[in-house]
Amino acid sequence: MDKKWWKESVVYQIYPRSFMDSNGDGIGDLQGIISKLDYLKTLGVDVVWLCPVYESPNDDNGYDISNYRGIMHEFGTMADWEELLAGLHERGMKLIMDLVVNHSSDEHAWFVESRKSKDNEYRDYYIWRPGKDGKEPNDWGSFFSGPAWKYDEQTGEYYLHLFSTKQPDLNWENPKVRQEVYDMMTWWLDKGIDGFRMDVINVISKVPGLPDSSDGSGCGEHYINGPRVHEFLQEMNREVLSKYDIMTVGETVDVTPEDAALFAGSDGNELNMVFQFELMGIDSGPTGKWEVTPWKLTKFKEIVSKWQTELQGKAWNSIYLNNHDQPRQLSRFGHDGEHHNVSAKMLGTLLHTLQGTPYIYQGEEIGMTNVRFKTIEEYKDIETLNMYKDYQKRGHDDSEIMESIYTKGRDNARTPMQWNGEVQAGFTTGTPWLAVNPNYKEINAENALKNPNSVFHYYKKLIELRKKHDVIVYGDYAIINESNEQIYAYTRTLGDVQLLVILNFYEQPAEFKLDEQIRFQNKELLIANYDVPVEEDFHQISLRPYEARVYKLQGVE
């Protein structure tokens, strides 16, 4: 059992633009976050992951950085940021920053120079190519619709942008670029931060020659887990990461557990853990995420179990069910109507009792839900807006496109945090940059704090349990009753201590019957989202809608 603080921690993700506005301009900011630190302390989280707060023209809400060492003016100043870091540290919490270095903004000084001329000293900081037969240099597509290349008139060449046209990809083949990145990381670490979340870190190395995709799809085969990615990360680890006691989590698209074990293996020469997307793809169709597709619990369990067992003893999992790019977990995997409270708790139980570091996304702890704005004009996310135009051009009808946005759009997760039932949910005294979800009158932090039966207090308890029971952090995972379409049940085992987790994923009641008898000396019900008679045996139980129970058994044979 290799003990590490970042395995025992619970992380809380903040999307600053939507968390708390302190000055009435409708945009969340650093002073807003500072005013809510006691709220985070009450919840009990250990680490805050702050989405980008650097200078940015906000084409992709801060994921397009124009100055890596400056704070976005709308969010505040470096002094505010320092106050935030100190405020977290004083309360015993840590801070990890978002590192976005696959690309910068096109307004970054490097790119401003780079586009000036072919012999500019920054030319090679980005990926420039001449066109092929008057068209793009290759067939790669952008994650945000359309080709991944943009023609630039100044020098008559194209630059690569895997994301928006305002997010040119940095050229990691250039050792100067790598050194700039490492220096910048060191600069932040020396300010006292506790780690990094690394944006799309597995696409930084592109296959030399930048060949067309072999199947004509334009997809990622020539840059996902590219040829030099491990070399680059090992270099980064040697030059920077290994010198600090920090946590690192890499966002890695389209990876298998074998890939993840290379990025986040226990030998520790790259990263501590990765975010993988397999579960997030469960309701995608053949054309991708916008093709809304029903999902099955057996598939869900198969994916989670695969990651749990295949990383066991080899690498560490990060556990999340939503983030700023994904729909709200409650609307996606739970029930955001009548069973709101119990189903939010059921999903929270899963999040906190799998093996891996749990990540809570802001608002999840009060059961925030997806939103349905009437018109496309109310949406702000570049991915959503690009997709809308693209699908319209291709003849899809409006209601179908809107339905995809309602189920999958990133703005579902980005509506302002709901603090109370007053004007604009207490998020701002002005007009919020993205409208508040109309359900804020019921679903808000003030109500949650007051009600001992709330999702918030249940999350708080889950976090406390993690601190008390090693088995929750370190126990080995094993699935039970695998083929059950309605119940997700598993054990976590550490020595003769065993956790038994039983979750009803649906509204319909379900009969749970253990396939195998478990023999033990003591049992304790650690947490449940309904009242449970103490004496009740768990070998056979009738589960209520979205019921969740966690038993701790001792003296297991």
Ligand code: ISL
């Ligand atoms: O958002 C997605 C799902 O539709 C993903 O494709 C997402 O773009 C991908 O996971 C990369 O995400 C990260 O990098 C993007 C940024 O827009 C996301 O917010 C960030 O999490 C570009 O920096």
Ligand code: CA
């Ligand atoms: Ca503000």
